Amino acid sequence: MTTATRRRPLVAGDWVYRPYPLAEGTPQVVCFPHAGGDVTAFAELAVALAPALEVWAVRLPARGGRYTEPMPETFDALVSEVAGGLTPHLRPGSLFYGQSFGALLAYEVARELRPDVVVPACASAPAAWPGTVPATDHGAEDLLRRCGLDAALPADDTIRELAVATIRTDMNVCRSYRHRADSLPDFAVHAVAGAGDTMLPPAEMAGWARATTGPFTTSVEPGGHLLATPLSAGPAGLLRALHARGGDRVHHHR
Template sequence: MTTTLRVRPRAEGDWLLVPVPRLNPTYRLFCFPHAGGDATAYTRLARALAPVAEVWALRPPARGGRIGHPMPAGWDLLVDAVVEALDPHLTGRFGFYGQSFGALLGYEVARALPAERRPELVVAGSASPPAVWGGANRPRYTADELLRLAGMAELVEGEPDLKEHALRGIRTDLAVSAGYRPRPHPPIGSDLHTVVGEDDPLLTGGGLEGWAVHTRGAFGQHVVPGGHLLATVDGPGPVDLLTSLITRPRAAHQPTTE
């Protein structure tokens, strides 16, 4: 095992965890967890990406080490809180990656930043475009349904306390996302890519091309092996895709569909 993999995680304030700190990283990838998820979902991704990027994972309130911290009372307040937490660390080259709820949050955080401080790359994993999230006909799931469809139910099988903890986090995030309403705005300049698991039961209808209107940069759609949640405590997620996007010179980025 390399020295990189033996380093201890480092907390950065209440909101951020660096699972695998690196010495003088040239790229930071800020990762936003799924509904009910915590920063630990990105530990294996952080190890896999260590050669090319240092992962900084968001630690949402009302779960894990922040179980006693209240979630901001509305969507806009949540975005504002995350922007404030990230602001001191948005230096050098950096990008955003989020899954499901976290993909929407990551995109809206990028949009809320001043244009000159936005990430060069936004990767929306396992997520419908904003218009679907905020539309009158947006899908509505219970916490139990999401736990099962996202493939998390087996992780808490036979662990009633752990299951209730997971459900509490999902309910918290569902409540705050219910207040999300997309507003008309110019597309961002960040390159924007979507990625979905080929066996995702929540996005079987496609429709991810709706993300394309939200960027003036390169846009790409990608399908990878997996279900709804790609990066988890058991798997690193779309490492090859993220490595390719991080290491590809921006001038060489072209709109792609895979």
């Protein structure tokens, strides 16, 4: 699909952004951005999934069009606000996709809203958080570099500092997270690793099997720590296949 065929994005309330709007009733892929990330990460994915699936990207505060709005102080508060913002727009049979920090957020919001399938990408399982978050804000610079975002930023100190500040904000929220091992959900989980991810070995994704009582599958996809970026569609083929499978409970890779 060329640039000429792109459609004007739409904002649906405070919390939802539709990079490539499709017909009412089109199945949804709800996308949750990485630490420091924004809805722009899913623009190419939205085009790649059309016309079968429509991307609805979660608009987080303290970045992009919501830069002046404060981030909720705790992870639980963030989950509650995101779930409330998504509820009026959620369609039956939706699939949640989140990468890195967004994978954890997608999982916890899914515990509230119960989509058919949750796809965490390049993130430690919930039981491992917040131990994977750097203990100090100095880790934000390192995270920017190791995610591969450093090279993608313009050579502008102001833009770089804004990116680092947003990562710090998300890291601070993550430190308040505590996994609830009781009353595990039963939705399907498909954990995705990046073949070129230098931050998280693919074997780590197996821990997500203990985050659900439903079916669990996993795969390794091309890409680094961030699969969907402003320059890359990411795992579009995988998401199409998972949606078509509809959380099939036959193939359990436990």
